[in-house]
Amino acid sequence: MKSFLDIKGVHHAYKTRNGPLPVLEGLDLEVPKGEFCAVVGPSGCGKSTLTRLVSGLMRPDRGAVVLDGQEVSSPRKTVGMAFQNPVMLEWRSIIENVILPLEIVAPRMPRAEREARAEELLSMVGLKGFENKRPSELSGGMRQRASLCRAIVHRPDVLIMDEPFGALDNFTREDLWQTMRDLRAAEPFTCVLITHDLRESVFLGDQVVVLTGRPAKTQYVLDVDLPADRTIDVLYEPKAVEMLHLLRDQIRIAQGRDGEMH
Amino acid sequence: MNENLQKIVVPLTAIVLFLAIWELIVQVNGWPNYVMASPSDLPEAYAKYWKLFFTMGWQTLWRTVLGLLIAVVVGTLLGMIMGFSRIARDGLYPLLVGFNAIPKATLVPVLALLFIGQHDFNTVLMAFLISFFPIAVSVGIGLSTLEPEYRDILRALGASKFTVFWKIALPKTLPEFFGALKVAVTLAFIGTNLVEIVSPHGRGLGALFKSGETNGDYPLMFAVLIALAALGIVLYYAVVALEKIFAGWAERPAH
Numbered sequence: 001m002k003s004f005l006d007i008k009g010v011h012h013a014y015k016t017r018n019g020p021l022p023v024l025e026g027l028d029l030e031v032p033k034g035e036f037c038a039v040v041g042p043s044g045c046g047k048s049t050l051t052r053l054v055s056g057l058m059r060p061d062r063g064a065v066v067l068d069g070q071e072v073s074s075p076r077k078t079v080g081m082a083f084q085n086p087v088m089l090e091w092r093s094i095i096e097n098v099i100l101p102l103e104i105v106a107p108r109m110p111r112a113e114r115e116a117r118a119e120e121l122l123s124m125v126g127l128k129g130f131e132n133k134r135p136s137e138l139s140g141g142m143r144q145r146a147s148l149c150r151a152i153v154h155r156p157d158v159l160i161m162d163e164p165f166g167a168l169d170n171f172t173r174e175d176l177w178q179t180m181r182d183l184r185a186a187e188p189f190t191c192v193l194i195t196h197d198l199r200e201s202v203f204l205g206d207q208v209v210v211l212t213g214r215p216a217k218t219q220y221v222l223d224v225d226l227p228a229d230r231t232i233d234v235l236y237e238p239k240a241v242e243m244l245h246l247l248r249d250q251i252r253i254a255q256g257r258d259g260e261m262h
Numbered sequence: 263m264n265e266n267l268q269k270i271v272v273p274l275t276a277i278v279l280f281l282a283i284w285e286l287i288v289q290v291n292g293w294p295n296y297v298m299a300s301p302s303d304l305p306e307a308y309a310k311y312w313k314l315f316f317t318m319g320w321q322t323l324w325r326t327v328l329g330l331l332i333a334v335v336v337g338t339l340l341g342m343i344m345g346f347s348r349i350a351r352d353g354l355y356p357l358l359v360g361f362n363a364i365p366k367a368t369l370v371p372v373l374a375l376l377f378i379g380q381h382d383f384n385t386v387l388m389a390f391l392i393s394f395f396p397i398a399v400s401v402g403i404g405l406s407t408l409e410p411e412y413r414d415i416l417r418a419l420g421a422s423k424f425t426v427f428w429k430i431a432l433p434k435t436l437p438e439f440f441g442a443l444k445v446a447v448t449l450a451f452i453g454t455n456l457v458e459i460v461s462p463h464g465r466g467l468g469a470l471f472k473s474g475e476t477n478g479d480y481p482l483m484f485a486v487l488i489a490l491a492a493l494g495i496v497l498y499y500a501v502v503a504l505e506k507i508f509a510g511w512a513e514r515p516a517h
């Protein structure tokens with residue numbers, strides 16, 4: 001299948017006081033349309049940098065990020081972004097927070113239509129009845145749900161998430177995985193998810209990409225051939241357990257600690 | 263006690279208590295008026311000069327408010343420049359700090375010489391000069407410490423710098439802005455009165471105070487002080503009211 005997101009040999013270095021800090025060095029990534037790509041890698045290897053390149057907030061020093069056949073050189077209206085911090089605007093109600101991207105992407109859309117769209121999403125993630133609450137009145141998990149709604153309210157064709165569930169407790173996190181799965185069943189979009197949770201990467205991903213330590217390049221790509229309508233139980237099946245072991249080993253290699261185990 | 267009632271009764275009691283103690287101290291010590299007037303002398307002064315109090319109070323009020331408004335505009339602009347550009351911040355900050363350190367009383371004669379006879383202008387200018395600093399600093403810090411994610415949720419959609427400022431950075435700095443405005447309003451008020459007292463143009467509550475001094479009308483002087491305090495309170499709470507309207511969201515419910 002032709003890939004929708006195509007990252008080819010991307011190099012990027014940050015300028016620091018001690019000279020350039022190479023962060024990405026020859027990173028490759030291919031995600032077919034509508035597929036979910038989970039990216040794991042050692043801490044500080046350059047995963048957030050990758051999201052900034054895909055969203056067009058930064059340009060790579062070398063190599064190319066191609067989305068839907070076009071090279072990404074600046075931000076585009078067809079991306080959605082979600083971060084570890086839900087980044088709710090405290091001065092707006094929940095529904096006004098969700099509407100925010102529409103104000104940029106579709107400034108002429110009638111207010112009623114915007115609200116209907118936001119309400120639809122909020123009820124899909126179980127936040128019906130919380131539309132007019134302030135973000136501070138919601139729990140961390142609920143805020144992250146609202147943040148997901150905001151990330152896809154304008155029907156982006158690619159959703160980029162940087163450890164969106166990282167700060168949540170285990171049960172809330174598993175709840176949100178299922179919410180994520182349901183959202184994608186309802187309206188498919190291509191996904192890039194940065195995570196440090198291997199179970200999360202296997203549950204949500206169609207492929208899991210393991211990055212090396214900094215400077216990062218693609219170390220390993222795992223095809224997750226599990227059914228699309230997974231439940232949490234699938235993670236306890238031998239096939240998934242095997243994948244988790246494999247990923248664990250890959251992460252160890254990425255961290256440069258493979259020798260320790262022998 | 264009812265919460266709203268409490269909000270009125272408690273401060274009123276405090277004021278009455280303050281006046282009572284003041285009266286008591288003057289009576290016990292047997293001070294004559296030229297040492298210290300007592301609250302019981304004040305109603306007479308107000309009755310005699312009430313017209314002057316209104317016209318002069320109005321003078322002081324509009325000059326303060328106008329100076330403050332200019333401070334808000336200029337302070338916010340300076341803050342924006344410093345918030346968005348590192349170079350501007352590094353360059354402007356020491357200048358502003360140095361300017362702010364100058365005792366403003368020294369500026370009164372400077373301004374008086376610069377703009378001879380422009381009394382209204384001088385007064386407004388001083389109110390502005392003395393009060394823009396906290397606004398500029400708070401806006402500058404608010405903008406430069408904006409978490410990148412807040413910017414990125416809109417920047418990633420291709421929003422312009424102005425949109426990011428208008429929809430995110432500005433509202434997010436409003437609580438700090440109003441914190442600074444509360445300081446600035448008091449400063450602007452001081453600036454106005456400084457000019458009114460020191461430069462001899464006979465307008466404003468400061469001038470009324472001065473005339474009380476030159477005529478040996480001590481109750482009048484104290485009456486002006488009380489009027490100034492009252493006006494200061496009004497100005498301060500006007501800012502608090504604005505803060506409630508525009509940045510009320512920053513107030514977390516008490517648990």
Ligand SMILES: Nc1ncnc2c1ncn2[C@@H]1O[C@H](COP(=O)(O)OP(=O)(O)OP(=O)(O)O)[C@@H](O)[C@H]1O
Nearest residue numbers: 014015016021023042043044045046047048049050
């Ligand atoms: N703006 C910047 N300027 C200089 N160095 C940076 C900048 N942003 C990130 N870095 C450095 O680049 C490296 C990669 O950062 P990045 O945030 O992409 O890593 P990450 O994989 O997301 O880390 P984590 O797992 O902790 O989220 C880090 O060493 C970081 O210190």
Ligand SMILES: [Mg+2]
Nearest residue numbers: 047048049162
């Ligand atoms: Mg990161």
